[in-house]
Amino acid sequence: MANPVQADRPAATPDRPGRRPRPGFGRRDSIVGWLLIAPALVYFVAFLLYPAVAALYYSFTDWNLRSSPSWVGLANYTDLLFDDVKYPHFWKSVQVSLMYTVVAVPLTLVAALGQALLVNAIRKGSNLFRLLLFLPVVTAEAAVGAIWRWLYDPQYGLINVILGWFGVPPQNWLNNPDLVIPALAFIAAWQCGISMIIYLAGLKGIPLSLREAAIIDGAGPVQRFRKIIMPMLRPTTFYLLVTGVIAALQVFGLVYVIFSAANKSVTGGPEQAGLTYVLHLYLFAFRYDAMGAACAMSFILLVFIMIITALQFKFVKQEAA
Amino acid sequence: MTATLAPETVARRPAARIRSPKGRATLYWIAKHAIAVALSIMFLGPLVFIILTAFMSDRQALTSELWPATWNWSNFADIFEEAPLLTWIRNTIMYSVLATAFMLVSSIPVAYALAKFRFRGRKLAFLLVITTMMLPPQVVAVPIYLIWARFHLTGTLWPLIIPMLLGDAFSIFLLRQFLVTIPREYSDAARVDGCGEFRTLIQVILPMARPAIAAVGLFQFFFCWNDYYGPLLYAGTDQSHWTLSLGLAAFKSQHSVQWNLTMAATILAMAPVIVVFFFAQKVFIEGVKLTGVK
Numbered sequence: 241m242a243n244p245v246q247a248d249r250p251a252a253t254p255d256r257p258g259r260r261p262r263p264g265f266g267r268r269d270s271i272v273g274w275l276l277i278a279p280a281l282v283y284f285v286a287f288l289l290y291p292a293v294a295a296l297y298y299s300f301t302d303w304n305l306r307s308s309p310s311w312v313g314l315a316n317y318t319d320l321l322f323d324d325v326k327y328p329h330f331w332k333s334v335q336v337s338l339m340y341t342v343v344a345v346p347l348t349l350v351a352a353l354g355q356a357l358l359v360n361a362i363r364k365g366s367n368l369f370r371l372l373l374f375l376p377v378v379t380a381e382a383a384v385g386a387i388w389r390w391l392y393d394p395q396y397g398l399i400n401v402i403l404g405w406f407g408v409p410p411q412n413w414l415n416n417p418d419l420v421i422p423a424l425a426f427i428a429a430w431q432c433g434i435s436m437i438i439y440l441a442g443l444k445g446i447p448l449s450l451r452e453a454a455i456i457d458g459a460g461p462v463q464r465f466r467k468i469i470m471p472m473l474r475p476t477t478f479y480l481l482v483t484g485v486i487a488a489l490q491v492f493g494l495v496y497v498i499f500s501a502a503n504k505s506v507t508g509g510p511e512q513a514g515l516t517y518v519l520h521l522y523l524f525a526f527r528y529d530a531m532g533a534a535c536a537m538s539f540i541l542l543v544f545i546m547i548i549t550a551l552q553f554k555f556v557k558q559e560a561a
Numbered sequence: 562m563t564a565t566l567a568p569e570t571v572a573r574r575p576a577a578r579i580r581s582p583k584g585r586a587t588l589y590w591i592a593k594h595a596i597a598v599a600l601s602i603m604f605l606g607p608l609v610f611i612i613l614t615a616f617m618s619d620r621q622a623l624t625s626e627l628w629p630a631t632w633n634w635s636n637f638a639d640i641f642e643e644a645p646l647l648t649w650i651r652n653t654i655m656y657s658v659l660a661t662a663f664m665l666v667s668s669i670p671v672a673y674a675l676a677k678f679r680f681r682g683r684k685l686a687f688l689l690v691i692t693t694m695m696l697p698p699q700v701v702a703v704p705i706y707l708i709w710a711r712f713h714l715t716g717t718l719w720p721l722i723i724p725m726l727l728g729d730a731f732s733i734f735l736l737r738q739f740l741v742t743i744p745r746e747y748s749d750a751a752r753v754d755g756c757g758e759f760r761t762l763i764q765v766i767l768p769m770a771r772p773a774i775a776a777v778g779l780f781q782f783f784f785c786w787n788d789y790y791g792p793l794l795y796a797g798t799d800q801s802h803w804t805l806s807l808g809l810a811a812f813k814s815q816h817s818v819q820w821n822l823t824m825a826a827t828i829l830a831m832a833p834v835i836v837v838f839f840f841a842q843k844v845f846i847e848g849v850k851l852t853g854v855k
Contacts, residue, residue, distance in 0.1 A: 269678050272758050276674035277686050279667055283727035284689050291701035291708070298703065355600065361593050369597055371842055372604050378838045378845075380787035382806040383827045386813040387611055390820050396625045398610045404625075430604075437849040490697055493789045497810045518699055525703050526794070538700040545697060 299535035309532065316536035327533070332512050333520035336421070340516060341488040344425035349480055352435035353473075359436070360443045370440075377433035385497025388427050389414065414498060417513035424514065427494065435480050442476035443469070482552050486545055492518040517541060615824040622821040636825045640812075643822060646829070648801055649808040656718050656792075656804060657785035663725035664732055664781050665774065671728050672736030673762055677748060687737070693730035698790075706794060716797035718804070721788070732777040735851050739773035740766065776848025779841055786834055805830045 299316055301309035319326050355373055359366050376384070391398045392413040400410040413423040446469065454464050495516050499509045508515025508523075521541070525534035614622055615636060616629045640646060675687050709720040743766065751761040767774070785791075792807045800808070809830050813823050838845060 270680035273674045273678035273680035273683065276670045276678070279726070280671040280686070280690065280728040280730075280733065283724065284693060286708075286727075287705060287724055288693050288696065288701060291704035292696070294704035294707075295700055358593060358597055358600065362597055365597075369601060370846075371839070372601055374838070374842070374846075375604065375608070375835065378783055378787070378834050379831055380806050380809070380834070381789045382787075382809040382813075383831050386809060386823055386827045387607060389813065390611065390614065390824065391607055393820070396623060396820075398607060398627075401625050401627070434849055437846055438852070441850045486695075486697075490699065493793075496793070497789065497813070500810065500814055521699055525706075531703055535703055538697070538702070542697055542700050 295535045295538060298531055299539050301532045303531040304529045305531060306529075312532070316532045317540070320533060320536055320540065329508075329512055329515060329520060330537075333508075333515045333517045336508075336513065336515055337489055337491070337517040339421050340424060340491060341485055343421055344428040344491075345481065345484040345488050347425050347429045348432045348435060348484060349477065351429040352432040352439050352480070353477075355432070355436045356439035356443055357469075359440055370437075373436060374433040376431040379431075381493040382497050384427065384431070385494055388423075389498055392423055414514075415510050417509070417511045420509050420513040424491075424495065424498075428488070428491075435484070438480060439473065439476055442473045446472045478552070478556055482549060485548060485552070489541070489545060489548075490518050491516050492522060495519050496522070611824045611827060614820055615828050617821045619819055619821060622824075623818065633821070636821050637829070640822050640826045640829065643816070644808060644812050644826070645800055646805075646808070646826070649803050649805045652718060652796075652802065653786060653804040653806070656722060656788075657782050659722050660725045660785045661778055661781045663722065664729045665778055667726050667728040668732040668736060668777070669767070669770075669774065670762070672733045672740055673766060675733070675737045676740035676743075677745070677766075690730050690733050690737075694734055702794065709795065715795055716799060717802055718792065718796055720795045721785075721791045729781065732781060735777050735780075735848065736770065736773055738851055739770055743769050772844060772847055773851065775841070775844045776851065779837075779845055780848060782837075783834060 298309060300311060300313055302312045302315070303309035320330050324331070359370050359373070362369065379387075392400075394400065394410055394412040394415065397413075399413065404410065411419060413419050450468055450472075451464065454468055459467065495508070495514045496519055499507060499514050499519075508519055517537070518541070521534055521537045524530045524537060610627070613627060613629055616632045616634070617636075618629075618631060618633050621630055671690075675683060675690070705720075706715065709715050714720050714723075747765050747769065748761050751765045756764070787806060788804070789806045789810065792804045796802045796804065796807055800811075803811075809826055812826050816822050
């Protein structure tokens with residue numbers, strides 16, 4: 241990148257030939273630039289660097305907020321991972337979050353791509369259609385939780401009413417441990433509007449000539465989808481996959497709303513079937529005052545997300561090679 | 562390739578009709594519109610269902626009937642007596658408006674500097690912004706909470722508003738992505754004409770960046786209006802500091818058998834966002850595209 245000394249040079253820069261020297265570049269640029277980003281740097285130090293270091297320190301301590309933190313070394317980490325008497329639900333919450341991610345992310349991507357193809361194919365009324373598909377995205381988590389608690393109601397909810405028309409017996413969606421994850425994943429797919437828009441932008445980016453050439457060469461819709469649309473959308477899919485997995489591993493608000501009861505207890509659903517990792521973490525930090533364990537959990541999550549993301553990047557690189 | 566493309570440039574007609582006979586094209590047209598209508602019903606269905614529920618009587622809401630026997634408009638008045646909704650609405654507006662205004666004032670200059678200034682460490686600064694955006698919020702939640710507890714601001718919404726004075730990583734990122742697409746010539750010309758940095762930003766850059774600014778403003782506003790996690794952490798147990806989201810969740814739990822009232826409250830909380838979204842959907846959708854692959 242051009243450093244101030246280079247930018248000061250009156251000669252034209254090689255990448256943009258024939259330009260006039262820009263007035264006022266150089267040291268002044270540096271000073272003003274740093275002044276402008278100074279608030280963001282303060283933010284970075286106060287709300288990211290310091291808290292991250294502090295959290296790392298707390299994760300090596302035993303601390304319930306009432307006394308001062310006492311150093312326990314790696315005990316929080318080893319207890320979380322191996323002591324299933326002290327932390328009986330740790331692995332359960334890992335399993336719930338992984339299951340949710342594995343089910344919800346592909347379901348969301350497929351729904352998003354399907355909707356994007358449809359919006360793209362329709363000329364008339366596609367704006368209204370798009371608006372409709374997007375409504376779930378701008379709906380508050382609390383509202384989504386309330387709505388779906390009602391839609392999934394075992395006796396009077398819309399889902400069971402509709403299934404009843406087809407002779408399917410009513411299901412107790414949110415109280416049957418086996419159905420909790422699919423039910424939550426379905427809500428996620430219902431909210432796939434953002435991914436749909438990004439897919440739509442990707443579809444519009446495919447050159448028309450490419451499709452037309454394929455049609456002339458005799459490719460049917462299925463072949464066109466497999467040979468042209470899918471490969472051209474690969475970067476989009478990868479982006480949505482990475483961000484989707486990261487988001488799914490952190491799912492919290494919706495499960496919290498859905499599984500919180502009148503007496504303010506949060507259980508994580510029937511037999512902890514909805515106890516996602518971050519919900520578990522939240523409970524440790526803000527219900528049980530186990531700050532050390534909560535911070536340790538957050539770093540385990542961070543490391544896990546970093547590994548998953550790195551693996552995804554590596555996988556794609558191999559594919560490309 | 563070029564040879565096969567040649568006839569195409571002569572007769573540029575809708576793709577589906579080029580090869581297939583007319584009947585097949587019609588079938589295709591019917592199929593895709595049928596799916597679209599079915600999907601629309603799928604998405605509209607729940608919305609209609611909750612609206613209908615909101616108008617039912619207490620008793621009818623607990624049946625599998627879909628159409629209200631009587632239209633109980635009073636449900637929408639009753640919820641105001643059941644819960645301090647006006648206070649929650651006021652808090653939600655305060656949080657959303659202040660946070661959005663603060664974010665815009667603080668983030669635009671940072672994005673401008675990252676996009677248009679050349680200085681040592683700029684790349685590093687941009688990297689820090691991305692790191693801030695990517696880091697799971699759970700990692701820093703506990704220490705940040707303790708900072709605010711030290712200032713005795715937990716139990717209020719201020720811990721969610723004040724940091725916005727220092728910028729928001731996601732907004733900075735988005736604005737920067739847009740600002741780099743504005744050619745340098747504009748700000749250079751302004752400088753030649755003797756504009757200071759500040760005037761260049763206000764009079765030249767801001768008007769051009771209006772779509773991006775509108776998008777990040779909307780995102781922030783929607784995020785705050787819908788935010789559940791933030792108020793859950795900070796607003797505490799005193800209902801007079803709650804937001805609509807927080808209140809709605811509690812309302813749902815307390816009135817767990819009065820689905821008509823819960824749905825009335827839900828509609829009330831959703832309505833402003835849906836109205837704003839309806840009028841600003843273009844801005845919103847352009848903004849989403851800005852977040853995508855670049």
